[in-house]
Amino acid sequence: MQDQLIQNLKRLVQINSVNPDLSSAGQGEQEIAEFVCHHFQDLGIPSAVHTIKNDRCNTTAVLTGENPDNVLLMNGHLDTVGTEGMDNPFTLRRDGDKLFGRGTYDMLGGCAVQMGIATYFSRHPCPVTLAFTFVADEENLSMGMEHLVEHFIPTLPVKPMLGIFMEPTEEQIGISHKGFAWFEIEIEGVAAHGSRPEEGVNAIFPLGYVLKELEIINQELSEEKPDPYLGHSSLHPGLISGGTSQSVIASRAKLNWERRILPGESQGKLDAELQRVISVATNVPGNHQITGRKIFSRPSNEVEKNEIISKLKKISGDKEYSGMSYWADSALSTQSGIPSILFGPAGHGAHAIDEWVSADSLINTYEIIKNFILALNNK
Numbered sequence: 001m002q003d004q005l006i007q008n009l010k011r012l013v014q015i016n017s018v019n020p021d022l023s024s025a026g027q028g029e030q031e032i033a034e035f036v037c038h039h040f041q042d043l044g045i046p047s048a049v050h051t052i053k054n055d056r057c058n059t060t061a062v063l064t065g066e067n068p069d070n071v072l073l074m075n076g077h078l079d080t081v082g083t084e085g086m087d088n089p090f091t092l093r094r095d096g097d098k099l100f101g102r103g104t105y106d107m108l109g110g111c112a113v114q115m116g117i118a119t120y121f122s123r124h125p126c127p128v129t130l131a132f133t134f135v136a137d138e139e140n141l142s143m144g145m146e147h148l149v150e151h152f153i154p155t156l157p158v159k160p161m162l163g164i165f166m167e168p169t170e171e172q173i174g175i176s177h178k179g180f181a182w183f184e185i186e187i188e189g190v191a192a193h194g195s196r197p198e199e200g201v202n203a204i205f206p207l208g209y210v211l212k213e214l215e216i217i218n219q220e221l222s223e224e225k226p227d228p229y230l231g232h233s234s235l236h237p238g239l240i241s242g243g244t245s246q247s248v249i250a251s252r253a254k255l256n257w258e259r260r261i262l263p264g265e266s267q268g269k270l271d272a273e274l275q276r277v278i279s280v281a282t283n284v285p286g287n288h289q290i291t292g293r294k295i296f297s298r299p300s301n302e303v304e305k306n307e308i309i310s311k312l313k314k315i316s317g318d319k320e321y322s323g324m325s326y327w328a329d330s331a332l333s334t335q336s337g338i339p340s341i342l343f344g345p346a347g348h349g350a351h352a353i354d355e356w357v358s359a360d361s362l363i364n365t366y367e368i369i370k371n372f373i374l375a376l377n378n379k
């Protein structure tokens with residue numbers, strides 16, 4: 001089976017599935033979605049490609065089990081980040097246990113495992129119904145997962161009892177992950193000649209106060225009680241812009257910051273932070289116009305441990321539960337009523353140029369999930 005998993009991964013890596021909204025080298029997920037769909041069709045498992053828009057596609061497949069009223073959802077994202085700086089990003093290269101190539105770790109490896117699970121259960125009785133899902137755009141705005149939740153999940157006979165998102169977790173069960181929110185503050189002043197500041201209103205000066213306030217809030221967050229799996233929440237300024245020339249009093253300035261959110265942090269808390277930032281900017285002397293807003297956000301994910309999850313934990317070697325710092329599509333799945341966890345292979349270099357997944361871990365992940373599915377027999 002290991003050879004087959006590696007063969008699946010090799011083909012997945014070969015197809016450029018770079019997210020076109022992140023890199024000009026991206027060609028979308030259509031080709032890879034069709035490849036995955038053919039794999040399932042060749043096994044005799046009903047499968048379909050769902051076009052979200054243009055060349056952005058999901059693939060789904062449903063294998064009906066002996067107990068069709070028990071559904072397990074599996075998920076992987078088909079898109080990868082860009083390949084800038086990599087020599088042969090689309091060629092799988094093996095060096096000992098390491099399988100190098102773009103997406104091997106994040107997360108075509110997990111997709112290859114799903115394909116292997118399908119191969120196995122196309123030949124052996126399966127106690128439950130398996131919903132295999134492969135989505136577009138996880139690395140950007142999750143249009144694939146949103147489409148899946150809206151159009152595919154409702155077509156299943158029942159709501160899945162569990163979602164396994166095969167992001168790389170070093171074979172640990174990711175029981176939670178952080179959410180995030182993006183904020184921006186825009187300051188409008190009045191342009192003037194640099195030698196006559198009294199005729200203008202400098203839009204950049206207030207950003208100093210904004211930055212100071214963000215630093216204070218971040219410090220406060222670092223002093224709160226940490227989440228047992230995820231530590232502290234945080235924020236950081238990520239983008240700053242403004243002004244037109246060194247010799248001109250700037251009439252516009254903008255700062256964007258990101259807030260990483262822990263499970264349990266309320267919307268009210270986030271709104272209050274934004275208000276604090278807006279107030280310090282508003283209180284800066286001068287006739288500035290201040291606009292502050294949230295521009296995008298995604299929820300955190302936290303799943304209550306239950307019998308099914310502890311079964312997977314036992315089968316996976318009873319390692320400690322863990323929390324993932326990064327955001328993943330599983331939050332949207334949990335939000336739709338399917339308790340969703342992260343579980344996938346070990347490796348290194350998500351979004352980096354030296355990305356690899358462990359060949360041994362790939363087969364471990366496959367075996368664990370296969371044995372877990374078989375154990376759902378005697379629930």
Ligand SMILES: [Zn+2]
Pocket residue numbers: 077106107138167
């Ligand atoms: Zn990922």
